[in-house]
Amino acid sequence: MSLPPTVANAAPGRGHLLRLAPGESVVTLDRHLALGGFSAVRKALVMGPQAVADEVRRANLRGRGGAGFPAGVKWGFLPKDSPKPRYLVINADEGEPGTFKDRYFLERDPFPMLEGMIVSAYAIGAKTAYLYVRGEFVKPIAMLERAVEQLHRGGYLGKSVLGSSFGLDIHVHPGAGAYVCGEESALLESLEGKPGRPRNKPPFPAVVGLFGCPTIINNVETMACVRLIADVGAERFVAMGLPKDGGPKIYGLSGHVKRPGLYEAPMGTPLRKLVYDFGGGTIDDRPIKGIIPGGSSTPVLGSEHLDVAMDFDSVKAAGSMLGTGAVTVFTEGTCAVRLLTRLAAFYAHESCGQCTPCRDGTGWMERVVSAIEEGRGRPGDCDLLLSIANQIMGNTICALGDAAAMPVIAFVERYRAEFEEHVARGGCPFEGGHGHGHGHGHEGGNP
Amino acid sequence: MAPAFSTEGEARLKKLLGRYPDRRAALIPVLHLASREFGFLSREVMEYVAGRLGLPEAYVLTTATFYTMLPKRPLGRFHVQVCVNVACHLRGADGIVEHLERRLGIGPGEMTEDRTFSLEGVQCLAACGTAPAMQVNDDYYEDLTLAKVDEILDALRSSAGGAA
Ligand SMILES: Cc1cc2nc3c(=O)[nH]c(=O)nc-3n(C[C@H](O)[C@H](O)[C@H](O)COP(=O)(O)O)c2cc1C
Numbered sequence: 001m002s003l004p005p006t007v008a009n010a011a012p013g014r015g016h017l018l019r020l021a022p023g024e025s026v027v028t029l030d031r032h033l034a035l036g037g038f039s040a041v042r043k044a045l046v047m048g049p050q051a052v053a054d055e056v057r058r059a060n061l062r063g064r065g066g067a068g069f070p071a072g073v074k075w076g077f078l079p080k081d082s083p084k085p086r087y088l089v090i091n092a093d094e095g096e097p098g099t100f101k102d103r104y105f106l107e108r109d110p111f112p113m114l115e116g117m118i119v120s121a122y123a124i125g126a127k128t129a130y131l132y133v134r135g136e137f138v139k140p141i142a143m144l145e146r147a148v149e150q151l152h153r154g155g156y157l158g159k160s161v162l163g164s165s166f167g168l169d170i171h172v173h174p175g176a177g178a179y180v181c182g183e184e185s186a187l188l189e190s191l192e193g194k195p196g197r198p199r200n201k202p203p204f205p206a207v208v209g210l211f212g213c214p215t216i217i218n219n220v221e222t223m224a225c226v227r228l229i230a231d232v233g234a235e236r237f238v239a240m241g242l243p244k245d246g247g248p249k250i251y252g253l254s255g256h257v258k259r260p261g262l263y264e265a266p267m268g269t270p271l272r273k274l275v276y277d278f279g280g281g282t283i284d285d286r287p288i289k290g291i292i293p294g295g296s297s298t299p300v301l302g303s304e305h306l307d308v309a310m311d312f313d314s315v316k317a318a319g320s321m322l323g324t325g326a327v328t329v330f331t332e333g334t335c336a337v338r339l340l341t342r343l344a345a346f347y348a349h350e351s352c353g354q355c356t357p358c359r360d361g362t363g364w365m366e367r368v369v370s371a372i373e374e375g376r377g378r379p380g381d382c383d384l385l386l387s388i389a390n391q392i393m394g395n396t397i398c399a400l401g402d403a404a405a406m407p408v409i410a411f412v413e414r415y416r417a418e419f420e421e422h423v424a425r426g427g428c429p430f431e432g433g434h435g436h437g438h439g440h441g442h443e444g445g446n447p
Numbered sequence: 448m449a450p451a452f453s454t455e456g457e458a459r460l461k462k463l464l465g466r467y468p469d470r471r472a473a474l475i476p477v478l479h480l481a482s483r484e485f486g487f488l489s490r491e492v493m494e495y496v497a498g499r500l501g502l503p504e505a506y507v508l509t510t511a512t513f514y515t516m517l518p519k520r521p522l523g524r525f526h527v528q529v530c531v532n533v534a535c536h537l538r539g540a541d542g543i544v545e546h547l548e549r550r551l552g553i554g555p556g557e558m559t560e561d562r563t564f565s566l567e568g569v570q571c572l573a574a575c576g577t578a579p580a581m582q583v584n585d586d587y588y589e590d591l592t593l594a595k596v597d598e599i600l601d602a603l604r605s606s607a608g609g610a611a
Pocket of ligand 1: 068069071096179220399403
């Protein structure tokens with residue numbers, strides 16, 4: 001009974017990344033071949049590894065996992081002279097709240113991603129690749145395992161990929177429900193069978209990664225882009241996006257829009273186009289109160305930002321981040337404090353507990369935000385939240401701390417009057433809000 | 448009775464071990480297998496897994512306790528996990544949770560007396576474009592409404608073969 005995700009293409013016809021329309025079923029290997037499948041692998045094998053890596057660098061592909069690091073540059077960090085094996089690890093943890101794009105490939109169209117993995121492994125010289133999939137995706141994991149077996153039988157994987165001297169094995173590995181394992185070094189720890197606690201860097205995974213060996217970690221959508229680059233070439237890929245931020249992008253729309261779902265469009269498509277043209281505007285045409293542009297950790301923007309282009313540099317210049325391109329819209333009438341309780345609870349739950357500022361700070365922020373929402377807020381709580389958040393920022397081993405702090409800072413700054421109103425009236429001013437508690441002073445005084 | 452993998456489980460274990468240069472890396476997939484075969488990861492099951500992988504028990508415990516998805520207590524035959532994160536919140540997740548609580552007569556973290564259902568509020572399931580969403584065992588249910596939740600619960604109940 002599980003429904004497929006809503007998928008729509010920005011342009012009429014098939015997208016370069018999103019090939020399926022809403023009703024269409026899973027792409028089988030036969031279907032993938034009929035659509036020109038494995039042309040990218042064939043072209044790559046003719047070009048040679050270095051030429052493929054050069055092509056990816058020239059394509060200005062910025063990683064689609066959230067940080068937007070140029071893929072070609074990352075690949076260049078691999079040590080040239082290490083005797084150790086190299087690994088390719090694909091991050092399919094898809095944990096950033098608001099994000100549901102990689103699931104499209106994992107659940108419905110796995111072969112472009114798998115093809116991208118073959119091309120990437122060839123380019124970087126890896127003979128083994130792992131696909132780390134979030135554990136909740138039980139059925140997609142089973143399907144991906146079958147897809148990989150099919151590729152082995154068809155000669156696309158194994159000792160000799162399509163009759164070449166290049167050999168590759170791909171293994172599907174399940175996660176177990178920890179957001180922090182989306183952070184690349186925690187992912188490696190988890191893949192090694194340990195708790196997902198991020199590693200100190202340097203050394204970076206490209207030098208000391210999985211099992212102590214040089215490792216490249218990339219996102220699922222990044223792999224689909226690599227396939228596209230090998231297929232159409234860097235120039236055409238760049239032309240599908242921006243000169244310094246090439247290619248098409250899969251944007252997600254969720255929250256109070258009429259048509260939530262996934263939409264493929266050129267990198268740098270304005271927010272307004274996503275929300276109004278693709279998303280059909282807001283439910284009941286209510287005014288926008290906030291837009292979280294790229295997953296829950298990215299600072300919330302407002303309707304004054306609707307003309308911001310959705311690419312890594314432009315969203316950063318606007319004071320937030322493109323992140324995963326997962327846009328969550330909420331309209332007037334939504335309680336910002338209550339919404340923040342969800343985010344604060346999430347980060348408090350997902351902190352791995354390794355670094356004190358994050359372990360204690362996320363729980364503390366959650367308690368203060370909940371207290372405000374429940375009518376137990378105290379004057380000075382807004383400043384307290386900002387102070388906790390600012391003490392987390394930059395003071396942790398991994399970026400989960402920043403990811404937890406940024407939305408708190410952005411919400412308190414943007415909706416400060418609303419937070420103060422909660423405190424002043426001892427409860428939530430919104431209908432349906434649960435603002436009746438009184439009394440008990442919250443635990444905000446000490447961590 | 449001491450835990451032991453089924454024939455299928457043994458075949459799966461062998462396959463999993465072949466994937467990694469270091470058998471410690473097989474631990475999480477093997478713990479998933481064990482929770483499937485034995486219902487949840489009791490201390491006894493963790494000891495068994497440690498023995499099968501030749502790993503110290505402490506190693507297995509440290510990993511098993513870190514991950515919320517690896518169950519350390521018995522779950523209902525249908526484990527209902529309902530998303531309470533942002534996108535689902537904006538599309539009515541609170542109402543879905545309340546409805547489930549009322550229909551099942553249990554709160555998050557609890558199990559019905561007949562052990563048919565357990566309920567949990569969970570974080571983002573990556574179904575934000577089809578929110579609100581929940582997961583019951585291996586299946587996702589999306590674009591939920593209260594009526595749809597009723598239908599799903601009724602279908603699950605009748606597949607369990609009892610009126611509860
Ligand atoms: C807390 C945290 C969670 C993350 N979760 C994910 C994730 O679910 N998927 C993902 O691809 N990247 C995630 N990342 C980013 C990865 O660390 C890494 O940058 C990315 O996988 C690299 O791939 P790319 O260069 O292709 O983008 C996360 C980062 C942090 C700090």
